Amino acid sequence: MIRPRFLLGTLAALAAAGRPVSAAETHTMTPDELSLANRILAHENVVDGFGHVSVRDPHDAARYLLARSMAPALVTSADILTYSIATDEPFDPQGRVSYLERFIHGGIYRARPDVNSIVHSHTQSVIPFGVSQVPLRPIFHMAAFLGGGNVPIFEIREVAGDATNLLVSSQPLGDALARTLGAANVALMRGHGMVAVAGTLHEAVFRAYYTGRDAEIESEALRLGNPTFLSPGEAKAAAATQGGLVDRSWALWKTNVTPN
Numbered sequence: 001m002i003r004p005r006f007l008l009g010t011l012a013a014l015a016a017a018g019r020p021v022s023a024a025e026t027h028t029m030t031p032d033e034l035s036l037a038n039r040i041l042a043h044e045n046v047v048d049g050f051g052h053v054s055v056r057d058p059h060d061a062a063r064y065l066l067a068r069s070m071a072p073a074l075v076t077s078a079d080i081l082t083y084s085i086a087t088d089e090p091f092d093p094q095g096r097v098s099y100l101e102r103f104i105h106g107g108i109y110r111a112r113p114d115v116n117s118i119v120h121s122h123t124q125s126v127i128p129f130g131v132s133q134v135p136l137r138p139i140f141h142m143a144a145f146l147g148g149g150n151v152p153i154f155e156i157r158e159v160a161g162d163a164t165n166l167l168v169s170s171q172p173l174g175d176a177l178a179r180t181l182g183a184a185n186v187a188l189m190r191g192h193g194m195v196a197v198a199g200t201l202h203e204a205v206f207r208a209y210y211t212g213r214d215a216e217i218e219s220e221a222l223r224l225g226n227p228t229f230l231s232p233g234e235a236k237a238a239a240a241t242q243g244g245l246v247d248r249s250w251a252l253w254k255t256n257v258t259p260n
């Protein structure tokens with residue numbers, strides 16, 4: 001059962017994210033749906049043995065759900081832990097180990113009340129755009145959520161020097177990543193990967209998937225030479241139509257993975 005206080009908070013947050021949200025969407029932030037998201041992201045090559053996806057707890061907006069430290073393809077509902085957004089520590093781990101980079105999730109949830117789901121991945125196609133002078137931009141309509149400007153890049157050296165292991169392994173680093181993300185839907189992490197955020201789990205998965213596809217297309221188009229990108233107006237108009245289409249992809253992707 002969804003507590004009214006949470007439901008109101010979630011609907012307000014989703015409304016702030018820019019589009020109306022159905023009651024059905026607020027019911028997708030469950031351990032079952034999150035475990036499915038893990039397996040979908042793995043099957044679609046957004047994540048491999050590493051990477052993770054979280055949702056804000058549907059019963060308490062001050063908590064988030066995240067799997068224990070393991071390969072996303074193997075996650076089941078029994079592997080989902082509940083974390084404090086304030087501390088990034090699990091409430092009842094029962095000996096289960098947490099991801100070293102869980103601080104990504106708390107940092108962004110603390111900074112972005114409109115965000116209810118976060119994907120962190122090492123998607124190979126985005127790496128070149130975090131380490132070169134070529135910005136990642138929306139080059140096809142499915143990645144319109146990348147917005148009118150360049151996708152921001154988190155440079156861990158700016159906050160922690162040039163000898164880190166590149167992992168977001170503390171709350172100060174999570175907060176710094178959230179500052180780089182700002183109001184954007186996606187941020188790259190130099191030499192590491194990316195984060196994609198959204199008001200719903202399904203949309204966060206959609207954005208993570210299409211960020212990778214956009215990077216592949218941009219790399220190919222750059223080889224051909226002088227690509228045309230979406231204009232800020234095109235990005236805004238195309239993104240406005242996407243929210244209602246997200247579940248079509250989800251319905252397809254879930255047929256390819258083990259059901260709950």
Ligand code: MN
Binds near residue numbers: 051
């Ligand atoms: Mn990572």
